[in-house]
Amino acid sequence: MVSLGSSPSSNRVDELPPVDMFVTTTDPMLEPPIITVNTVLSLLAVDYPANKLSCYVSDDGASPLTFYALLEASKFSKLWVPFCKKYGIQTRAPFRYFSSELVSSNDNSMEFLQEYRKMKHIEY
16 A cells, blocks of 8 residues: 555645556355445545545446445545544544444544544434
């Protein structure tokens, strides 16, 4: 993984290549959409410039269940990705991150704990 730190120089970011990531799935019974969603959210939250990162999902089964799960994930990603980047979250799959007993972050401030609780109990 390329770590850019909190404020990379623009020259360093300009030198990074664009990255395309592909996630494939076919059958929601064999590959539950929650696994696909967690994979996509993990990839989107990596420490890489957003303008150089693309994530594509190929669903060969054309499952409506997977489609709607990804639609909801896109809404959640608008909160999750900035949260991960702001607090340096290393466990970027929400399912794995929130299933652990311990809150893992470099920052255990009151602000972090409030955002953590909000993120864990989000309702649309």
